[in-house]
Amino acid sequence: MKKEELDSETGGFTAFALLLERLLFSPSRNAKLQLLGQYFQSAPEEDRGYGLALLTGGLAIETVRAGQLRNLAKARVDESLFRWSYAYVGDLGETIALIWPEAVKDLDVASLKRRAVNLSDLVTEVKSLTPLEVFPYIDRALDGMSEVERWTFVKLVTGSSLRIGVSARLAKQGLAKAYDVDVDEIERVWSAFQPPYKPLFDWLDGDTNQPELPDEIFFHPPMLAVALEESELEDMAATDYVAEWKWDGIRVQVASDGSKQRRIFSRSGDEITSAFPDLVEHLDFRAVVDGELLVRSDVLDVGGRAEANTLPGVMADVAPFNHLQQRLNRKNVSSKLCATYPVMLCCYDLLFEDSEDLRELSFQERRERLEAWSKRTDLDASVIRISHQFTFKGWDELKELRECSRDAGLEGLMIKHKDSPYLTGRPKGHWFKWKRDPLNLDTVLIYAQRGHGKRSSFYSDYTFAVWDEGDDGARELVPVGKAYSGFTDEELVRLDKWIRDNTIERFGASVRSVKPELVLEVVFDDLQRSTRHRSGVAMRFPRIHRIRWDKPAEEADTMESVQKLMG
Amino acid sequence: MSDLEKSWIYPEEHGLYVEPGDFYLDPVKSVARAVITHGHADHARPGNEEVWATPQTIEIMEIRYGKAAVETKHAMPFEQSWSIGPVNISLMPAGHVLGSAQVVLEYEGQRVVYTGDYKRKSDPTCEAFIPVRCDVLITEATFGLPIFRNPDPNQEVQKLIQSMEQQPERSHVIGVYALGKCQRLIAMLREAGYTKPIYLHGSLRALCDYYRGQGIDLGDLQPATISEKELLKGALVLGPPSAIREKWARRLSDPVVGYASGWMSVRQRAKQRNAELPLVISDHADWPDLLRTIDETKCSEVWVTHGQEDALVHVCRQRGLRAKPLALVGFEEEAE
Numbered sequence: 055m056k057k058e059e060l061d062s063e064t065g066g067f068t069a070f071a072l073l074l075e076r077l078l079f080s081p082s083r084n085a086k087l088q089l090l091g092q093y094f095q096s097a098p099e100e101d102r103g104y105g106l107a108l109l110t111g112g113l114a115i116e117t118v119r120a121g122q123l124r125n126l127a128k129a130r131v132d133e134s135l136f137r138w139s140y141a142y143v144g145d146l147g148e149t150i151a152l153i154w155p156e157a158v159k160d161l162d163v164a165s166l167k168r169r170a171v172n173l174s175d176l177v178t179e180v181k182s183l184t185p186l187e188v189f190p191y192i193d194r195a196l197d198g199m200s201e202v203e204r205w206t207f208v209k210l211v212t213g214s215s216l217r218i219g220v221s222a223r224l225a226k227q228g229l230a231k232a233y234d235v236d237v238d239e240i241e242r243v244w245s246a247f248q249p250p251y252k253p254l255f256d257w258l259d260g261d262t263n264q265p266e267l268p269d270e271i272f273f274h275p276p277m278l279a280v281a282l283e284e285s286e287l288e289d290m291a292a293t294d295y296v297a298e299w300k301w302d303g304i305r306v307q308v309a310s311d312g313s314k315q316r317r318i319f320s321r322s323g324d325e326i327t328s329a330f331p332d333l334v335e336h337l338d339f340r341a342v343v344d345g346e347l348l349v350r351s352d353v354l355d356v357g358g359r360a361e362a363n364t365l366p367g368v369m370a371d372v373a374p375f376n377h378l379q380q381r382l383n384r385k386n387v388s389s390k391l392c393a394t395y396p397v398m399l400c401c402y403d404l405l406f407e408d409s410e411d412l413r414e415l416s417f418q419e420r421r422e423r424l425e426a427w428s429k430r431t432d433l434d435a436s437v438i439r440i441s442h443q444f445t446f447k448g449w450d451e452l453k454e455l456r457e458c459s460r461d462a463g464l465e466g467l468m469i470k471h472k473d474s475p476y477l478t479g480r481p482k483g484h485w486f487k488w489k490r491d492p493l494n495l496d497t498v499l500i501y502a503q504r505g506h507g508k509r510s511s512f513y514s515d516y517t518f519a520v521w522d523e524g525d526d527g528a529r530e531l532v533p534v535g536k537a538y539s540g541f542t543d544e545e546l547v548r549l550d551k552w553i554r555d556n557t558i559e560r561f562g563a564s565v566r567s568v569k570p571e572l573v574l575e576v577v578f579d580d581l582q583r584s585t586r587h588r589s590g591v592a593m594r595f596p597r598i599h600r601i602r603w604d605k606p607a608e609e610a611d612t613m614e615s616v617q618k619l620m621g
Numbered sequence: 622m623s624d625l626e627k628s629w630i631y632p633e634e635h636g637l638y639v640e641p642g643d644f645y646l647d648p649v650k651s652v653a654r655a656v657i658t659h660g661h662a663d664h665a666r667p668g669n670e671e672v673w674a675t676p677q678t679i680e681i682m683e684i685r686y687g688k689a690a691v692e693t694k695h696a697m698p699f700e701q702s703w704s705i706g707p708v709n710i711s712l713m714p715a716g717h718v719l720g721s722a723q724v725v726l727e728y729e730g731q732r733v734v735y736t737g738d739y740k741r742k743s744d745p746t747c748e749a750f751i752p753v754r755c756d757v758l759i760t761e762a763t764f765g766l767p768i769f770r771n772p773d774p775n776q777e778v779q780k781l782i783q784s785m786e787q788q789p790e791r792s793h794v795i796g797v798y799a800l801g802k803c804q805r806l807i808a809m810l811r812e813a814g815y816t817k818p819i820y821l822h823g824s825l826r827a828l829c830d831y832y833r834g835q836g837i838d839l840g841d842l843q844p845a846t847i848s849e850k851e852l853l854k855g856a857l858v859l860g861p862p863s864a865i866r867e868k869w870a871r872r873l874s875d876p877v878v879g880y881a882s883g884w885m886s887v888r889q890r891a892k893q894r895n896a897e898l899p900l901v902i903s904d905h906a907d908w909p910d911l912l913r914t915i916d917e918t919k920c921s922e923v924w925v926t927h928g929q930e931d932a933l934v935h936v937c938r939q940r941g942l943r944a945k946p947l948a949l950v951g952f953e954e955e956a957e
Contacts, residue, residue, distance in 0.1 A: 078888060079897050082875075131767060132939070138932045139768045143887055152768035152886065205888070511890065 065170030066101040069093070071206035073105075078218040086220060090228020100174040103250025108216065109225035113249045116213030117180055117188055120146050123208060126193060130155055141564070144504065144511075147214065151205035154196050174250065180211060223479060233258040241478050245272040245323065273319045274405055274413075275478040276307060276344060279468060279485035286486075287449045294472055296417075297452055298441050299367060300465040300487055301400060302375045303348040304382070308399060309406075310337040318347075329384050332392040333399060336437045341427065344403035349373040349381065349395045350436065365455065367442025368462050369400070375594075376582050401428070402441040402468075405476060413476035420476065452488075459490045465579070466490040492577040493619050494599060495520060496610045498531055499572045502553045504564040505538065512546055513553040513566065514538055516598065518574050520589075522613040531570055532613060534589045535578070540597030549601065573602035573610050581620045591616055629728055630759070632947050637735070637759070637926070641728055642708035646735050649949075656710065658737025659721035660685065660800055673697055673705075675712055677720025677835065681800065684827055699748070715739040716750035717904050718801030719832060725753055734918060735759040735926075740903065741910040742774055745808040746801070746837050752917035759947070760915070762928035763905040764883050771883060771907040777900045778809045784877060784898055785857060792853050792873045793898065796862035796880040799825050801904050803859055804832040806881050807839045810857075820845035820853060822860035822869065850874060862894075883907070912936065 073093045080086050090109070094102055107113035127150045128136055136153060143149040176195075183191055192211060196204050209216055223237075226244070230237035235258065243265055247254055253265040306326070310316040316337040318327045327334060330347070351373035373395070380395045381387065404424040405413055412420050421443065428440045446452050452467065459466050466489035474484035497518035505514035515538040519531035541549065556569045577599040584592035629640050636648035644654035651668030658664055658674070660681030665674070667690040672679070676696035683690065697703060699722065702711040707729075712722035717738045724735040734755040741750050764771075785793050797803040803825050810819070818841040821829065826844070833839055845858045853873055860869060862880060878896060883903025885891045891899035906914060911933060915923055922943040925933050930946035937944035 075888070078892060079899065081895060081897055085897075132936075134935055135767050135932050138929070139766045142766055142929070143768060143889065145889055148888055149768065152770075156770070509893070511893065 066098040066172035066174070067176050067206075068170070068200070068203060069097060070101065070105055070108075070173045071200075071203045074206050074209075074216060074218050075202050077220050080219075083224070086224060087228050087231055090220070090225060091231040094229050094232035098172050098174070099255075100250070101172050102255055103252065104173050104177050106225060106229060106251060107249030108210070109220055109228075110222035111215060112222075113177070114213040115177065115180055115210055117183065117211045118192065120212050120214070122189075123147075123150055123192070123212060126189060126196075127153065144509075147208035147212065148205060150196075150208055151201055154201075154204055176207075177210070229258070238478065239264065241275055245274065272309065273307060273317075273323045273325075274309075274342060275323070276305065276321055277403075277474075277476050277478065277485060278321075278480040279487040280480055280482060282469065282486040282488040290449075292446055292448050292452070295469050296421075296443050296445055296472060297455075298402060298443050298468045298470070299459070299462075300468045300489065301346040301348060301372070301441075302463060302465045303346040303372075303378055303400070305344075306347045306399070307342065307344055307405075308333075308337060309342045310339060312338055312340040328386055329381065330397055331387065333397050333437065336434055339427075339431045339433075340408050341404060342406035343399070343401045344405060345399045345401040346441070347378070348398050348400060349377040350398050351377075352436075365458055365462055366444055368464065369439075369442075371436075372398075372463070374463060374582065375580075376592075396437075398436065399438045400441050401438065403476065415475065416472060417470050417474045417476075418472040456488055456490060464490070489579075492579055492595075493581065494575060494577045495534070495615065495619070496573050496575050496602065496605065497534065498570045498607045498610045499553075499568060499574050500531055500533060500570055501565060501567050502549075503566075509546070512550045514546055514550070516549075516574065518576060519570070520611045520613055520616055522589075532589045534587070534591060534616060535576065535593040535596045537574075537576055537596040537598050540577070540599055541601065545601060571607050573605040573607055574598050575600040575602055581616065583620070589613065589616070591620065630726070630733060632949055637947070637949060639705075639708060639726060642705035642710075644705050644708075646724055647737065654705065656705075656724050657682070658715065658724060658735070659718055661718070661738070661798075664737065667691075671695070673703075673710070675699065675720040675722050678722070680831065681720060681828070684831055713751050713753055714748035716741060716744060716747060719747045719804070719835060719837075721747060721801075723750075723753065725755070731756050733757040733759060734920075736761055736914075738763070738905055739914075740906050741914065742771065742903070742907075744774075744805050744904075745812060746804045746832060750914075752914055755918050755920050757922045757924065758915060758918050758920040759924045759926060760911065760933070761905065762911060762925045762930050762933040764903065764907050765911060765925070765929035765933040767908050767932070769883065769886060769907045770909060771886065771901050771903050774809065774902045775813065777881070777902050778806070778813050781857075781879070781898065781900060782810070782813060782815055785855075788877060789855050792856050792858055792876045794858045794860060794865060794873065794876045794878050795898070795900065796865045796878075796882075796894075797825070797859050798882075798904070799861050800828050802881055802902070804829060804837065804839060805904070806859070806902065807842070808837060811838060811840045815857075816840060817857070818843045820856050820858040822858070822864050824861055824864070825859060915942070 073089060076089050077086055080089060093105065097105055104113065124146060131153050139153050140146060140149045143152065195207060199207060226240050227237045230240055243254065256262045257264050305321040307319045316327065316334050317325055318330055318333065320326050350371050352371045377395050380391065381397060401424060404420055404427055407423060407427055412423055424440055456467050466487065469486040469488060471484050477484065497520055499516055500519045501517035502513035503515040505512055515536060517533050517536045519533045521529050522532045524530050552572060553566060553568055556571065557566045558569060559567045576596050578593040578596040580594040582592045582594065583590060631638055635645055635650045635652050637646040639646065644656060645652045646656050647658055647664040648655050648669065649666065651666065654671045655669040656673045657678055660678050665678065665682050667686040669691060671693040672691045673695045674697065676698065679694050679696050697712055699712050699714055702709055704710065709727040711725045713725055715721040715723045715737050717740055721737060723737060723739065726733045726735065732755045734753050736759065738761050739750050781793065797806055807819055820843050822845055829839055829842055845853065850873060865878060877898050879898030879900055880894055880896050881900040881902040883901065883905055885896060885899035886901045915937065923937045925946050926949045930948065934944040934946050
């Protein structure tokens with residue numbers, strides 16, 4: 055069959071929708087790679103780039119919000135039926151896809167004939183819609199689609215992440231597999247292009263040479279660390295490594311030409327430049343730097359970290375993470391906010407100096423270049439500085455430092471091999487993060503909520519509490535946090551059953567209060583004071599460590615122990 | 622008749638009670654007299670003294686519980702009426718599994734139909750559902766939400782055959798209910814021209830033998846001896862869903878795991894079960910068929926036994942019918 059004939063039968067959009075569904079159900083990485091490879095080989099030429107962009111999260115269409123789509127569906131389906139269905143499915147997009155009425159049979163055949171459409175056409179059409187055209191267009195489009203197409207289309211127009219278990223990296227690996235090239239060759243030129251990545255596909259098709267990188271500033275995928283298993287230390291020679299503190303900020307990449315192009319990227323490559331004008335004005339250099347973004351405490355009345363000063367390399371003027379949070383997820387910021395929560399950059403790697411790519415050099419050589427560069431460049435040390443690095447004779451020495459990290463407000467240690475080049479992704483054996491031990495508390499389960507997505511039929515989100523003594527001396531339970539991870543699938547099934555068997559009261563379709571009888575041992579990275587919570591504390595990254603089926607609830611922890619943990 | 626409370630049929634502790642005849646429909650606890658619609662364990666329970674059911678349902682109960690499970694049995698063929706006390710009764714095909722029946726009850730000029738579990742889509746292993754005109758329809762609603770619109774089951778069977786062709790090196794392991802779904806899937810595969818041996822988990826064997834004895838052609842069936850991995854490479858293996866979740870089948874090398882069930886139409890549910898190949902093949906009526914059946918019986922009142930009763934009751938009321946949920950306990954939410 056000729057390609058055109060095939061296209062006119064189903065269209066590239068159908069193929070893309072079926073790909074997403076099969077990716078969702080494929081449990082293994084290999085199977086996913088296989089499917090991705092097949093797709094890139096067989097998709098219509100003009101579709102490949104859009105498919106790739108959607109799979110890598112590089113194309114956000116975001117024409118409507120999910121809530122608006124829900125209203126569109128309600129015009130077609132009785133409101134109560136929609137509500138019950140949504141409660142059952144747990145996912146708005148899938149509910150709409152499943153419940154949207156199929157085309158009515160007594161319409162004339164011509165209008166029923168489904169329109170075969172390519173993904174590229176669909177994306178172009180959707181992007182060109184004026185606000186007035188959006189809803190009629192979506193309404194009509196959904197009418198002409200099969201269920202799996204509707205499911206995909208809803209993801210597309212709401213700009214939601216695909217949630218099919220495929221990372222940007224895996225999609226690129228699938229592409230590399232399809233064209234039999236090294237994925238790093240794709241990564242190298244990746245961020246230089248925009249969807250639909252025509253120069254990239256021209257090269258992969260063999261029509262052109264690998265594209266020259268344009269002379270502009272762009273994001274370079276960062277090198278990530280793997281979590282250290284302590285047992286691994288036995289096989290690692292301490293003298294091969296150096297260590298740094300793991301700061302409690304956010305990882306950023308700063309790329310600047312020293313004049314007009316000054317850009318700040320998050321770890322995942324989102325540009326966040328406009329949120330940090332107070333850092334941008336200090337980027338008077340031509341380089342690409344990897345570092346940690348932190349808030350300075352010197353102007354804040356939060357008392358720095360004087361107690362930590364006896365430790366090597368601990369910056370005393372760094373504010374706790376919740377101050378940095380005031381600066382995150384904002385598109386634009388006021389000068390007042392910048393003055394109240396001023397940011398600084400702690401640099402730990404140099405990827406480019408001028409136009410020279412340093413990534414092939416060893417970490418030690420890059421470090422030397424970083425130090426020399428920082429001396430030569432006229433940096434304002436209150437805003438940009440380089441991280442302290444320490445060498446050590448043995449792992450025991452490092453262990454002792456790590457044990458001090460919580461008191462010093464640090465997340466732990468980073469351990470880096472002196473010979474490591476700067477590798478994209480999370481390569482094994484090069485960089486390690488050695489986090490401080492988490493804190494833990496024995497708490498009592500008091501509320502459970504239904505999960506979302508594949509957990510929608512399970513009570514999988516747990517609110518837990520500790521004992522507090524009221525004014526009259528009576529003990530009561532005060533909620534201190536909520537967790538939805540840390541347990542196995544088998545434990546989830548058992549917890550779900552326990553919750554259903556021990557429900558006191560139901561709140562709507564998704565929340566239940568339960569008898570205060572089950573003890574959950576929770577671990578968390580940190581505790582912070584909070585005015586938003588009744589208990590006055592907020593946990594960071596809480597998760598269920600153990601379910602104490604054996605422990606009586608009366609023996610769970612108290613507010614007193616919570617206060618102690620906060621120090 | 623109108624109010625459920627004043628009716629001659631009502632739910633109580635042991636199940637749905639037919640007062641003038643002093644008997645129960647699919648009782649959940651053992652009783653003196655029971656009319657049983659079909660052989661699934663949540664409808665046909667052991668320990669009742671006197672049971673009326675189709676000959677197949679009785680034989681299926683004997684296979685599952687032994688000959689002594691019921692003291693007095695009355696095998697009633699379809700469309701043959703009899704009486705218990707003043708109530709006139711007959712059984713009509715429900716299309717759910719082999720021998721499954723609706724119960725038609727007549728008393729004081731009123732006709733009530735209890736559907737039991739039923740479906741309207743094609744099934745080569747049992748007699749097709751026949752809608753019966755009635756005043757009150759007592760219906761199931763396992764899939765009583767508008768999100769459940771099942772595809773043609775033959776299309777799903779094609780999906781399975783296609784997957785086996787595309788990945789000939791991998792075994793396909795499909796979770797099926799031991800009574801009904803298992804034999805229906807096999808029979809449909811045979812109709813679609815799949816002639817290779819199909820391998821069965823031990824717990825599926827007895828009922829497959831029974832179906833064959835009833836003249837249903839299931840082709841070449843072999844025991845799935847998991848120890849013989851090589852033999853099962855590329856083969857089709859069927860097992861009960863519990864065995865698949867219990868990792869029985871995962872000992873095969875890199876199997877494609879699937880389930881044949883109405884729940885598979887909701888992706889999140891399928892994902893939860895780790896189904897790589899979800900097959901939407903249901904032995905229950907989907908939403909359009911539930912509504913169509915209510916229309917065809919011309920009933921003026923609908924009672925919903927179990928499942929997603931809120932939505933079905935809501936729609937019946939919108940259509941001007943009297944409708945009530947019975948909220949019967951004991952029928953499994955997940956049973957399929």
